[in-house]
Amino acid sequence: MENPSAAATPALSLLERLGQQLSTSATAQTVYGTPVERDGITVIPVARARYAFGGGGGGGTKEGEGAGSGLGAGAGVSLTPVGYIELREGRSRFRPIRSSVVPLVAVSGVVAWLLLRSVPRLLGKRKNR
Template identity: 45%
Template sequence: MTTADGTDRPAPPPDGDAAHASLALLERLADKLGARASVTAVYGESVTRDGVTVIPVAEVAFGFGGGAGRERGSAKTGEGGGGGGGVRGRPCGFIEIKDGSATYKPIRAPWGDVVMPLAALLAGTAVPRIARRLAVRRAR
C-alpha cells in the first residue's frame, strides 16, 4: 500500500490478523536492529599498528516482546497492541595478534579483583564472631 506521501507501508491486516501484524513488526525490528548490533557498534573496528593487530571482542544481545488484543462481543469494542525491545552491548576483551601468535586479553571488572576478595575476608572474620556471640546468648 502506498500512502499519500509516497512511502510504502504494509497494508492493514484483516480483523483477525492483529497478532500476525504484531509478530511481523517485531520480526522487522529484530532484523534491522540485529544487523546494527555488532562488536563494531560497541568497540569499533580492529586496529593494526607496528605489526600488532588488536581485534575487539564484545557481547551483544537484544530482545523484543509484543502483544495484541481485540475484544469480541456485540456491545464491547476494543483494540490492542504494544511492543518493546532493547539492545545491550558490553566489551569483553580483545585479541592481540603479534609475531604470528594470537592472545585473548579479557577486560576484567574491578569488582572481581578487589571488592569480592575484601567481602570474603570481611565475611570470614565476622561470621565466626557472630556465631560465638549467638552461642553465648543461647547458653544463658
Template identity: 40%
Template sequence: MDTIELLGKAQDAVTVNRVFGEPITRDGITVIPAARLTGGGGGGTGRQEGEQPGEGTGGGFGIGAAPAGMYVIKDGEVRWRPAVDINRIILGGQIVAVVALLTVRAVVRMLARSKAFRRR
C-alpha cells in the same frame, strides 16, 4: 511497527561490527576489541472484538554490550586477552565471604547446642 520490521531492526542491531571493533595497529601489534552482546525482545497482540475493537499492545527490542576482551596479533601469533571486570570480582568475593560467615555461625550454634545438651 509490525513483527517483521521489529525482527529486521533486531538483526541490524546484532552485527559483527557490534561485537568486534575496528582493528588498531601500532608498532607491529594489532589489537581487535571484542564485546559481549545480550539482547531481548518482545511482541504484541491486538483484538478486533469486545468493548474497544482495535485495542492492542506493542513490544520492543533491547540490546546491551560489555567488553569481553581483545585479540592481540603480534608476529603472526594471535592471543586472546580477556577483559577483567573488577566490580564482578569484588561482588563475587563479597558473596563468598557472606556464605562463609553464615556457615561458621551455623556451625558455632550447632556446637553450642551440642555442648548444652551434653551438660544435662
C-alpha cells in the same frame, strides 16, 4: 465473529519489522570492534552482544474497539566488553577483561575479618582503663 488471525496480523507485522531492524544491527562489527594498530600490534575489541525483543497484542474488549488495539512491542540490546584479540608477529591471542568485583569482594572480606578479630582486644583495653 472476527477472524483471530486478523487480530494477530498487526502484532506479527510489528514484530517482523522489529526483528528485521535488529538483524541489520547484529553484525560482526557489533561484537568485534574496529581494529586498532600501533607499534606493530593490532588490537581488536571483543564484546558480548545480547538482543531481546518481544511484543503482543489483543483484541478490543469494549464495544467499538477494533481488532488490534492494545498492541505493544519492545526491544533491547546489551553490549558488554569481554576482552580483546591481540595480533602480534603473525600470532593471535585473546586477552579477557577481568572483572574487578571478585578481588574487591575478597579484599573487603579480609578487611572485615581483621576488624572483627580486633574488636575483643579493643573492648578488653577499654575495660582495663
